[in-house]
Amino acid sequence: xxxxxxxxxxxxxxxxxxxxxxxxxxxxxxxxxxxxxxxxxxxxxxxxxxxxxxxxxxxxxxxxxxxxxxxxxxxxxxxxxxxxxxxxxxxxxxxxxxxxxxxxxxxxxxxxxxxxxxxxxxxxxxxxxxxxxxxxxxxxxxxxxxxxxxxxxxxxxxxxxxxxxxxxxxxxxxxxxxxxxxxxxxxxxxxxxxxxxxxxxxxxxxxxxxxxxxxxxxxxxxxxxxxxxxxxxxxxxxxxxx
Amino acid sequence: xxxxxxxxxxxxxxxxxxxxxxxxxxxxxxxxxxxxxxxxxxxxxxxxxxxxxxxxxxxxxxxxxxxxxxxxxxxxxxxxxxxxxxxxxxxxxxxxxxxxxxxxxxxxxxxxxxxxxxxxxxxxxxxxxxxxxxxxxxxxxxxxxxxxxxxxxxxxxxxxxxxxxxxxxxxxxxxxxxxxxxxxxxxxxxxxxxxxxxxxxxxxxxxxxxxxxxxxxxxxxxxxxxxxxxxxxxxxxxxxxxxxxxxxxxxxxxxxxxxxxxxxxxxxxxxxxxxxxxxxxxxxxxxxxxxxxxxxxxxxxxxxxxxxxxxxxxxxxx
Ligand SMILES: Nc1ncnc2c1ncn2[C@@H]1O[C@H](COP(=O)(O)OP(=O)(O)O)[C@@H](O)[C@H]1O
Ligand SMILES: [Mg+2]
Numbered sequence: 440x441x442x443x444x445x446x447x448x449x450x451x452x453x454x455x456x457x458x459x460x461x462x463x464x465x466x467x468x469x470x471x472x473x474x475x476x477x478x479x480x481x482x483x484x485x486x487x488x489x490x491x492x493x494x495x496x497x498x499x500x501x502x503x504x505x506x507x508x509x510x511x512x513x514x515x516x517x518x519x520x521x522x523x524x525x526x527x528x529x530x531x532x533x534x535x536x537x538x539x540x541x542x543x544x545x546x547x548x549x550x551x552x553x554x555x556x557x558x559x560x561x562x563x564x565x566x567x568x569x570x571x572x573x574x575x576x577x578x579x580x581x582x583x584x585x586x587x588x589x590x591x592x593x594x595x596x597x598x599x600x601x602x603x604x605x606x607x608x609x610x611x612x613x614x615x616x617x618x619x620x621x622x623x624x625x626x627x628x629x630x631x632x633x634x635x636x637x638x639x640x641x642x643x644x645x646x647x648x649x650x651x652x653x654x655x656x657x658x659x660x661x662x663x664x665x666x667x668x669x670x671x672x673x674x675x676x677x678x679x680x681x
Numbered sequence: 682x683x684x685x686x687x688x689x690x691x692x693x694x695x696x697x698x699x700x701x702x703x704x705x706x707x708x709x710x711x712x713x714x715x716x717x718x719x720x721x722x723x724x725x726x727x728x729x730x731x732x733x734x735x736x737x738x739x740x741x742x743x744x745x746x747x748x749x750x751x752x753x754x755x756x757x758x759x760x761x762x763x764x765x766x767x768x769x770x771x772x773x774x775x776x777x778x779x780x781x782x783x784x785x786x787x788x789x790x791x792x793x794x795x796x797x798x799x800x801x802x803x804x805x806x807x808x809x810x811x812x813x814x815x816x817x818x819x820x821x822x823x824x825x826x827x828x829x830x831x832x833x834x835x836x837x838x839x840x841x842x843x844x845x846x847x848x849x850x851x852x853x854x855x856x857x858x859x860x861x862x863x864x865x866x867x868x869x870x871x872x873x874x875x876x877x878x879x880x881x882x883x884x885x886x887x888x889x890x891x892x893x894x895x896x897x898x899x900x901x902x903x904x905x906x907x908x909x910x911x912x913x914x915x916x917x918x919x920x921x922x923x924x925x926x927x928x929x930x931x932x933x934x935x936x937x938x939x940x941x942x943x944x945x946x947x948x949x950x951x952x953x954x955x956x957x958x959x960x961x962x963x964x965x966x967x968x969x970x971x972x973x974x975x976x977x978x979x980x981x982x983x984x985x986x987x988x989x990x991x992x993x994x995x996x997x998x999x
Contacts, residue, residue: 516878530869542877551859555683
């Protein structure tokens with residue numbers, strides 16, 4: 440069976456720095472995996488390579504059996520992968536709904552012109568991540584960090600992914616907001632979404648993942664069930680050491 | 682198509698067209714001639730708005746595009762006796778090729794760097810028409826005796842207004858679709874456009890081509906209205922600023938704003954002429970643009986729309 444995502448011997452050098460150092464792992468269909476490691480371990484850089492925002496120095500990335508190294512970001516998104524950003528990057532002058540609208544658009548100028556925006560779907564997505572009716576016409580400058588993260592989620596979900604890469608989804612969120620996003624992730628898991636989730640909040644992460652991969656200095660240091668990974672000695676020292 | 686059209690949109694457009702169509706009955710020939718210039722400036726401002734107002738790729742070199750349209754039809758009709766009904770479409774097609782060339786640097790550079798490169802395009806074509814085949818382009822002195830399409834101020838007015846209103850309406854409608862949303866998104870965050878699954882390259886190319894189409898159309902008809910071409914006036918930084926200021930005064934990224942901005946600016950310059958015959962006028966309009974900009978950076982359009990909102994609130998409550 441082809442894996443949703445299969446990474447083999449991935450290497451990324453930034454000048455003299457090796458941010459990804461020979462990393463290999465697979466994600467299984469409908470499985471949720473936590474990606475953990477201290478700051479600067481190389482988590483975000485892996486996401487960026489999966490999305491094609493950075494080109495890897497060497498190694499391969501396959502999405503459902505297709506080697507994607509030569510594909511553009513939009514082409515990868517069409518294959519079913521999508522990500523949120525650690526630092527939210529909304530469209531600053533658009534409302535919440537308009538932000539979601541961009542995510543929902545097909546990459547075809549003809550369809551953009553001839554087909555109406557699906558406002559019902561925009562509203563549904565925005566409400567599903569926890570926005571209230573009164574938020575829908577707000578612009579990003581009126582939103583809290585928590586709201587901006589929700590907006591990232593909604594825009595990512597709008598691209599209709601089968602694999603979602605979530606980068607620090609819980610950072611800056613209140614307990615209530617974390618709960619809401621967690622419920623949303625659980626719901627999508629029950630609908631067979633494949634997840635790769637980066638989070639520093641291990642307590643929030645634990646119930647959301649089937650297993651975990653820990654990295655440090657761009658290398659995998661532990662891999663397996665969440666419990667075994669966080670009790671791993673190397674993982675513990677990497678967290679305490681930095 | 683989700684254009685979100687309301688009754689007052691139809692009413693405003695119909696009212697505007699009606700008033701403008703009756704204009705020759707009420708105003709002097711001199712005023713009509715001024716309005717003809719306003720119509721052409723409106724076309725150029727809309728062309729600029731579709732590209733720069735929307736996507737944020739600021740063009741300082743729009744006369745490059747306008748000039749390709751103007752020179753192509755001038756050369757074809759005057760030197761090769763090509764009928765205008767072929768020469769003008771050919772001119773528009775050539776301008777779109779020019780738009781594609783101007784798009785190439787936008788693949789890699791943005792912001793003020795792109796603006797400077799676009800300015801270089803204008804300088805380049807200005808030098809080229811003077812040295813390459815001056816027997817065709819007329820060199821430094823330009824060309825005259827180019828076939829004109831209309832006689833008299835009223836006819837010139839009707840033709841230029843018809844063109845302008847077709848351009849304005851079609852661009853206004855086009856920008857109300859999701860395409861307009863996607864092009865605006867480019868100006869806000871190109872990376873996020875990509876991250877939303879849309880190809881910024883494709884969108885930008887479309888914006889450059891559409892802008893070039895409109896610029897080429899305007900440039901070609903303009904030269905057939907004037908009957909002459911003067912490279913020094915065409916490839917002039919003051920001309921660039923006139924286009925940009927008209928757009929900004931009116932309200933960038935609104936299509937309708939630049940249209941009104943063009944009229945406002947043309948008449949302003951006209952009324953200042955007796956007092957300030959020289960280039961000092963440009964200082965005055967720069968100052969006025971600045972004042973307005975400080976009062977409402979989004980331009981006249983937004984001042985007008987907020988008034989309309991108030992009117993609607995007191996009128997219908999749907
Ligand atoms: N564009 C870049 N240029 C140079 N170094 C980078 C770049 N992006 C990330 N890095 C470096 O790569 C390492 C991994 O960064 P990152 O993937 O953001 O870590 P994490 O997300 O795990 O905190 C860090 O040392 C970081 O400084
Ligand atoms: Mg990170």
